Amino acid sequence: MTAEERIEQVVIFAKxxxxxxxxxxxxxxxxxKYRWQHTLRVVHYGKKLAAKENANAEIVTVACLLHDIAKLSDRSRNVEHGRIGAKMAHPFLKELGYAEExxxxICYSIASHVDGKADFEHPLTIEAQIVSDADKIDRLSSYRMMxxxxxxxxxxxxxxxATVKKRLSKSQRASKEWRVQTKSGQDLFQQQISAQAVFLERLIADYEMTLSLEF
Ligand SMILES: [Fe+2]
Ligand SMILES: [Fe+2]
Known part of the structure; x- marks a missing residue:
């Protein structure tokens, strides 16, 4: 089976x-529907980062496709969904013929994408860092903000x-606190934050202007 054929099988599994x-x-x-569209955007960012960071593009693509499989299956929406998803994906990936490593x-990347922790021993990999970064980049998308x-x-x-102001401080906090691990991930992440800040600050400025127009 070629890489494209394996990825096609993973898409079928997720769908x-x-x-x-x-x-x-x-x-x-x-x-x-939102979760699936988010998954596709995470794949898009993951592929971009994999090319820039010299990572294994197939591993990244497959892990991005499956990173929220527990949420796509409606099994879990909490902090455990990465670790639950890795367990769901494991037998399928073996069956598909992937080498053990x-x-x-892939399972480590899925398991650790939320909080950096897997429930099995595995060294940190560039692929896992990319999956986590790609997910965070989409979590600050303009669409999600809207x-x-x-x-x-x-x-x-x-x-x-008041909601706009909360959103602005959330994105400013994310800029400092969210752990984006790769250099190219950090660039895309900061672009998302800047785009949000420009728009949200404009909304606040419009409101303040409106108040100042009262007779
Ligand atoms: Fe997730
Ligand atoms: Fe996600």
Missing amino acids: EKRDLALVESPDYAARL DVEN LALGKFVDSEYETFI
Whole structure:
């Protein structure tokens, strides 16, 4: 099997999990759709970082596709979802014919993507660092920010701006506290933060201007 064929099988596996969750929990349709689109964006960032960091692109692609498999299966949305997902992926990856060390690297990348910890011994790999970075880059996407703000757009202007300010401090905190591990990941991450800051600060400035216009 070629790398492309293996990746195709991984996509089928992930989509099957998603579609099963959709049948079991139709109320989660929007959440599952978001999760799948997030997964595809993480793959996109992962591939970019793998090329720049000289990492194994197939391992990164497969691990990015499976990094949130527990959430895609609606098994878990908590901090454990990486470790749960790695256990779900392990037998499938072996069956697909990956060498033991590749299975372990992919599973380590999935398991540790949330908080840097796996529940089995494995050295830190560049592939795991990239999966974690790619995930964090998308967590600060403009779309995700708009989804969060959108819930408040029909509230009182003041309430909406309070939410905007919270979002701005969240992204400023992320800039200092989130552990982005690769150099090229850090560049993309900072671009996301700057794009958010420009827009959020503009929203606040518009509000302040509006207040100043009161007679
Ligand atoms: Fe995750
Ligand atoms: Fe994720």
